Amino acid sequence: MGAIWDNCCPKSRPCGLGRRRRWQRRRDARLAAMSADPSLALLCPQPRHLTRTGGAVLVDTISIRRDTSLPAQGYRLTVDVDGARIDAADAVGEHYARLTLSQLPSPTPAVVIEDWPDLAVRAVMLDVSRDRVPTMASLKALIERLASWKINQLQLYFEHTFAYAAHEDVWSTASPFTPDEVRELDTFCRDRHIELVANQNCLGHAERWLRLPRHQSMALSPDGFDMMGLRRGPTTLDPANPAAFEFVASLLAELVPCFTSNRVHIGMDEPWELTPERIDEYIAWMHKLCDLPVLRDREVLVWGDILAHHPALLKSLPDNVTVTEWGYEADHPFDARARALAAAGKPMWVCPGTSSWQTLLGRTTNMRANTISAATAAHDHGGTGMLMTDWGDWGHHQPAIISLPAYAFGAAMSWCAATNTDIDLAVATDPAAVALGDVYLATAAQRPNCSALVRHLYLPQARVRHITVDELDAARDRIEHGVDVLGDRVDHDANELRWACDTVRMALDDAQARLENAGTLASIPSDTREQLADQALDIGERHVSLWNQRSRPGGLAGSRRWFTRLRESYLAGGPVANWPFPEIDISSGESQ
Incomplete structure (x- = not known):
């Protein structure tokens, strides 16, 4: 946990033992202030430095000043009898100070809060392809909630639920996002200091496409494959097939311009049918994608599972790639994998999960341990972001509220791990869900x-x-x-x-x-x-x-x-043969 304390120092400078003890004393002062005034426990994330300086006051004026000595996105919020004063490193820091002030009750406790994030990127990824596609109203309500927790990035995970112009046969009954809806969401997010990022899987998880006769020839295994004793339809594009590459290139050319972000997630995880003998084609495919005009000058995000199992590929990664290392169990080896990425000089994020899918009610304790492990690895090995992933495997049955504690915990741990490992999620989110x-x-x-x-x-x-x-x-x-x-x-x-x-x-x-x-x-x-x-x-x-x-x-x-x-x-008295495959059809609900 040492590196978590290191990152409590301005601009993440290494701490000596004496300095670490000073941060510990400040943390103790924050906890003492919360004990004296339980309303301070409502703050999410919990700030890294909080000092109670007096009783409650009515805030009727707010003064603003720039202070470039503060870390990026950082601020100092002072509340006293003269009102509220915000010293902010930048416009984002001012925004976060105002968010913190809005979480405090009125009359407002007299406090001095000094705060900034551990990680520059604090993100949530929402699976909108496994059956459940949220309405615009429900998605905007979620964005408002995420913004209040200082989340600054949202990714929408697409497989087939974007309304690609020439592909109505794959999305016609999926209620997809239209280009205009994505642009509207992009603006809505930017107005709240959130970056909306495209996340389109570009190799595996293509079963919705490859079940269609006109696309089946692009599959690595057109006739399907056996997995865990069950027969599955094709899921992975053939990286050696020029038609498959042109297909993906056309999707990206249509999708990416709908977003103002300079980042794009191209997936690349779990290409089940790709054999070890063809692993060089994996990295060649990635290079071809990264050289596309629509991606060439952008930061390209890829999942880290294949690279973790084939570390020799790390030296061949395109220069504009950031690895997003994912794993969803309490014992996932984030530390070892982040260490390997750091040793190879590759930029990386850590990606824990909400632990909500295929549970109905969640796995909160596992989620917390998984997230703490991810945050620790990011701090220890120079990760620059955390992406809390929320999947909808096999029907997306879990209620949205079940994922909310994980969103809040991911936001808190990526903001300041040292003061949020024990945050009370029942106070911050929904006590029944917790x-x-x-x-x-x-x-x-x-x-x-x-x-x-x-x-x-x-x-x-x-x-x-x-x-x-x-x-x-x-x-x-x-x-x-x-x-x-x-x-x-x-x-x-x-x-x-x-x-x-x-x-x-x-x-x-x-x-x-x-x-x-x-x-x-x-x-x-x-x-x-x-x-x-x-x-x-x-x-x-x-x-x-x-x-x-x-x-x-x-x-x-x-x-x-x-x-x-x-x-x-x-x-x-028994399930249909080969349950649950072939995959459930999105149009009628019947098996194919």
Whole structure:
């Protein structure tokens, strides 16, 4: 944790032990001030230096002054009987000072706050391709919330949900973002000091495109491939195919100019069908993309998984590439991978995750540990950004509110890790979402990238084991506690949380019925399976109603189909063959 304290010093200068102790004393003073005035705990992120100087005052004047001795984006906010004074390094620092002042109550505590970010880039990536595409209104509301936490970048992850002019056959029923909508969002973000960045996967995760006959010849494996005992359709473009390159080049030429950012994320993760023997084609493909006129003078972001497994490629990276190292478990090797990137002299960001997908209620403790590990690695090895990723794998069923604590924690840890590792997310975000986010801990058996309590809803052919009935009861108790915290709220977030709780309760009932028999779905007595089928029907119908309030209609059929197929599996005593592949179709929700 030493490097976290190092980065509390102006302009990240290395600290000696004496200086580190001084920062520790200042942190203690901040905690003492919060203890004396609990309203200061509402600040998110928690500032690095906060001193309480008196009682509460009414602020009716704000004076502004530039102070270039402060780090970039930094400010000093003084509140006393004369009003509020802001000394800011730049316009962004002034904006952040005003945000901090807006989070304080009125009358306002007399304080001196001196603050600046650890990391220049503090970003969130929202998956808008796995079924759920938010409405403009809901997305703007999220942007407002992110801006209040000093997030300064938002990425929208596209596979097929941008309305490319010549490709209506892939997006016609997906409710995609239009070019005009992206430009509107770009302006909306810039007005709030947020950079909107294009994120278009340009090699793998192309299954929505490659299932179409006119594109199938561009696939690395046109006939599909086997993965984890299941048969999948093609997902990866062939980097040796000139038509595939021209296809991606045309997408980027249309997408990138809609954004004013000088950054573009081109993905490049998980090209499942690319064999080690062809790994040189991976880096050649990257070079060709980076040399496109639309990318040549921009900072190009790429995911770090392939580079981590083939470190010899690092020396061949294009000069304008920044590596975004991702991993979503508490024990992800951020330190080792960031160290390797630093040793190779490559710019990099760290990318933890919200731990919300394939969980319904989240994995808050895992998210916190994952994010702390990422922040520590960035500080220790010269990372310049953190990108909190929020995926929607397999139906994007998790309520939006479940991801909110992770957004806040990522914002806080990338702003000042030393003062935010223990931030109270229940105060900063939603107490019920935080409470429910640890339901997954009821079982000792944990699985990566999902909650073990609901895995069998997504893979009903899996045998339920390594979970006990006592643990299922403990999960039910945790849910009841979260519902108690929720109280009698009737807002949309509360309704989505109740739906998610009921869905997890169904999973617990399913698991208990299996454990009382042979562990498989087929072993559950038919009358119990019929009851579970009724629950799945109700869950699916409520899912539709909730979805339509904040998300566009495109993708709903595919997302709901998980519950429809689950109901069919309960009635039949087993899932359809090769579940869950072929992938769910976005237009009708039926398998291809």
